[in-house]
Amino acid sequence: MNALELRAALALASVYVLRMMGLFMVMPVLAVAAMDYPDYSPLLVGLAVGGYGLTQAALQIPMGMMSDKWGRKPVILLGLSVFAIGSFVAAYADSMALMIVGRILQGAGAIAGAIMALATDVSRESQRAKVLAIIGIAIGFSFYLAVILGPLIANSFGLAGVFAITGILALMCMPLVKWVVPNGEALSSGDTLPQKGQLARLVFSSQLWRLNVSVMVLHMLITLLFVQLPITLLHFDMTLESHWTVYLPVLGASIVGLIIMMGIARGRTPKSLLFIGVALMGIAFLTLSAEPHNWWAVTIAVVLFFTGFNYLEANFPALVSSIAPAGQKGTAMGIYASFQVFWCVLRGYAFWARYRLLVARHCLCCRRCQYIDLVCCIVWYEGSESCEASHDASVT
Numbered sequence: 001m002n003a004l005e006l007r008a009a010l011a012l013a014s015v016y017v018l019r020m021m022g023l024f025m026v027m028p029v030l031a032v033a034a035m036d037y038p039d040y041s042p043l044l045v046g047l048a049v050g051g052y053g054l055t056q057a058a059l060q061i062p063m064g065m066m067s068d069k070w071g072r073k074p075v076i077l078l079g080l081s082v083f084a085i086g087s088f089v090a091a092y093a094d095s096m097a098l099m100i101v102g103r104i105l106q107g108a109g110a111i112a113g114a115i116m117a118l119a120t121d122v123s124r125e126s127q128r129a130k131v132l133a134i135i136g137i138a139i140g141f142s143f144y145l146a147v148i149l150g151p152l153i154a155n156s157f158g159l160a161g162v163f164a165i166t167g168i169l170a171l172m173c174m175p176l177v178k179w180v181v182p183n184g185e186a187l188s189s190g191d192t193l194p195q196k197g198q199l200a201r202l203v204f205s206s207q208l209w210r211l212n213v214s215v216m217v218l219h220m221l222i223t224l225l226f227v228q229l230p231i232t233l234l235h236f237d238m239t240l241e242s243h244w245t246v247y248l249p250v251l252g253a254s255i256v257g258l259i260i261m262m263g264i265a266r267g268r269t270p271k272s273l274l275f276i277g278v279a280l281m282g283i284a285f286l287t288l289s290a291e292p293h294n295w296w297a298v299t300i301a302v303v304l305f306f307t308g309f310n311y312l313e314a315n316f317p318a319l320v321s322s323i324a325p326a327g328q329k330g331t332a333m334g335i336y337a338s339f340q341v342f343w344c345v346l347r348g349y350a351f352w353a354r355y356r357l358l359v360a361r362h363c364l365c366c367r368r369c370q371y372i373d374l375v376c377c378i379v380w381y382e383g384s385e386s387c388e389a390s391h392d393a394s395v396t
Helices: 003-036 042-070 072-091 096-108 112-121 125-180 196-204 206-234 244-265 271-289 295-323 329-354 359-395
Strands: none
Touching: 003 042, 003 072, 003 112, 003 125, 042 072, 042 096, 042 112, 042 329, 072 096, 072 112, 072 125, 112 125, 112 295, 112 329, 125 244, 125 295, 196 206, 196 329, 206 271, 206 295, 206 329, 244 271, 244 295, 271 295, 295 329
16 A cells, blocks of 8 residues: 555544444443433334434435535535534433434434545555455454443443543544545546436446345344354353453454455455355354354354454455446445445344343344354355456456
């Protein structure tokens, strides 16, 4: 990578760390801390979780189209402002209803597609996957850091403190976007901006559709992993506060694995490496589904999972960018990001639904989920060949 690409990667990664860390800090404490509200109910907690994902999924495409027309930075700054306002509304909420309004406003700051489009604007195609890999690692780092800090902040300042810090972190992103992140390409002309018919073509494009569904499955898999993994670690007499001692070295080892895979790829996205990424995740779930659990086996399985996850997370948007027509990359990234966050809606429904299941049945479902994940990983490979063929065609 040249100096401009490295600057863009580090700056955008910093934006992602600050914004996503604030968002992730809410995840491990919301379900418990929300019990202090007078109108608490599992249904309202599910709405608070899923409402964010619903507005994210609904607005990623319009925000992506706006970034194609008005430029990436103005849209990103607008999204950060709305996200910060929603965070402060949730922080000062004295009821679940008002907190849900804040969560919906948070979701309205749908800038993931615009950020990924900006990353592709300022990077060469041969280096694009590396730039997106750095951003992907930053997202993973923010998650681990949030898992550690979220409960500590909630214990000291309550859920309101977590939301307030989330808003402050969003505001801290704005100077980075304005003055540190390099400017992208010049705005597209009216001839290349997406029209209604072209939007439908982007949505239903067979090549892009496979990638959009793939990233949704990818994020559903990591959600299901973190449903079962904390419970598995408890079986090894590890308290919740000590789980970071597993997550941190796992993150480091998976980054080494990602670097090795990126070095083998040499700026391309070979079908064989896509298959290896899916296979690593499949092996991880196969290992986690075996009983009795062995500590080393579980640790190695999680390393394999995140090595595959990080590689696919970095290369999927690079493939989308290479396939999308010129002037429509922001819109294509917005569609991609909508599928990327759709799992939040499903997670909110799942939170409410699990209260309607018996504990024994829920545990059985968790075990069956591991096998469902395996099936997803196996079927997933069928789409990788088409993605590779499309990528090759776009490059040539």
